[in-house]
Amino acid sequence: MMNRMYRKEILRTVARRLSSLNAAPTSNLQPSQNAETAIAQPSSPLDLYDCFKVRNSFTMRDLFNARVYWGHKEGLRNPWMKPYIFGTRLGTDIIDLEQTVPLLSDALNFTAHIAYRGGIILFITRTPQHIQLVEKTALRCGEYAHCRHWAGGIFTNSEKQFRTVIRLPDLCIFLSAQGPSFKRHIAIRDAAKMGVPTIAICDTNVNPTVVTYPVPGNDDTMDAMELYCHLFETAILRGKEKRKAEES
Numbered sequence: 447m448m449n450r451m452y453r454k455e456i457l458r459t460v461a462r463r464l465s466s467l468n469a470a471p472t473s474n475l476q477p478s479q480n481a482e483t484a485i486a487q488p489s490s491p492l493d494l495y496d497c498f499k500v501r502n503s504f505t506m507r508d509l510f511n512a513r514v515y516w517g518h519k520e521g522l523r524n525p526w527m528k529p530y531i532f533g534t535r536l537g538t539d540i541i542d543l544e545q546t547v548p549l550l551s552d553a554l555n556f557t558a559h560i561a562y563r564g565g566i567i568l569f570i571t572r573t574p575q576h577i578q579l580v581e582k583t584a585l586r587c588g589e590y591a592h593c594r595h596w597a598g599g600i601f602t603n604s605e606k607q608f609r610t611v612i613r614l615p616d617l618c619i620f621l622s623a624q625g626p627s628f629k630r631h632i633a634i635r636d637a638a639k640m641g642v643p644t645i646a647i648c649d650t651n652v653n654p655t656v657v658t659y660p661v662p663g664n665d666d667t668m669d670a671m672e673l674y675c676h677l678f679e680t681a682i683l684r685g686k687e688k689r690k691a692e693e694s
Contacts, residue, residue, distance in 0.1 A: 498558040498684040501551040504677055506543050509550075512673040514663040515541045517650035527650045530662035539650040541662045553645045553659040554681040557617065560643075561587075561685030565616030568592060569678075570633055573622045576671050580621055583675040587682040590615070592633075596625070601636035619678055620646035622665045623657065647674060 496502075509515070517523075517531065517539035532542035560567060569584045569591040571577065577593040584591035597607065604612050618637050623646040625631045630653055637644050638656040645659040646652070654660035664670045 496555060498555070498562070498681065498688060500554040500558050500677075500681045500684060503554065503680055504550070504673070506547055508673065509543050509546060509663070512664075512669040513667050514546060514670050514673070515543050516664045516667065516670075517541050522651040524651050524653050526653050526655055527648065527662065530648075531650060541650065541664070546662050549659070550661045550663070550677070553661050554677055556643070556659060557619070557645065557678055558681040558685035558688075560617045561682040562689045563616075564689065566590065566613065567617045567619060567682060568615040569619050569621065570596075570631065571621040572596075572625050572631065573665070573671075575668065576621060579668075579671060579675055583679050587679045588686070589682060596632050598632060598636075601633070601640045601642065614640060614642055616643070618642055618644045620644060620657075621671060621674060623648050623652045623654070624665075 515532070520534050520537050520539055523531070523539055527539075530542055530545050532540045534540065557567065567584075567587075567589040569580050569589065571580045571591075571593050580593055581591045599607050601614060604614070618633060620631060620634060623631055623634060628651075634644055634646065634656060643658040644656075645661065646654065646657040647663050647665045648654040648657065648660045649663070649665045652665075654662075663674075
């Protein structure tokens with residue numbers, strides 16, 4: 447008797463569910479059309495692989511002409527940079543540009559997304575001949591630059607340094623990953639401790655292990671530095687323009 451009643455209750459439940467499904471409105475589009483519409487009209491730029499078209503802002507020829515491939519002497523090579531080295535020419539390491547292209551593209555894409563979301567971007571370098579260029583680049587794209595002595599604790603002990611609660615940057619871009627003593631910049635370590643993403647141009651004598659987006663490339667010549675600054679400025683401005691267009 448109990449089994450018969452239980453069976454009837456199950457049948458009634460199934461019937462109610464089927465009737466509710468039949469009463470639900472259906473779309474005029476076929477499943478394939480719905481999928482195509484979803485792909486053609488993403489809900490957010492974060493859903494696209496290259497929403498800001500920064501991956502097409504440079505070519506390998508541009509990197510070659512700017513001498514991005516030019517590394518340091520073989521004797522100064524950091525062991526962690528060995529996978530990014532194409533070979534050696536007259537005792538000088540040559541950086542593999544086939545690896546630099548996708549890594550730089552990822553870094554530019556990430557930068558554009560940070561700018562699109564209204565994040566704070568900080569340019570950092572300690573190379574004297576590049577200070578003016580880096581500061582002007584940050585000024586043109588409405589961001590910040592720190593090209594002087596880096597006091598320990600700016601990130602890790604900011605409340606004591608500034609006597610108030612401050613907002614840390616959302617991204618640090620190191621145009622040179624080394625400090626004045628030819629060691630890794632202190633800010634890279636501090637940013638890693640505080641969970642701040644970092645992008646760094648890593649020459650062959652640099653340790654890239656704690657950098658979020660390492661970009662193998664020459665960090666000494668002015669031609670290479672002008673190219674880097676131009677690319678990052680373009681990525682930031684495209685991200686901000688996209689945001690402004692959507693808000694207007």
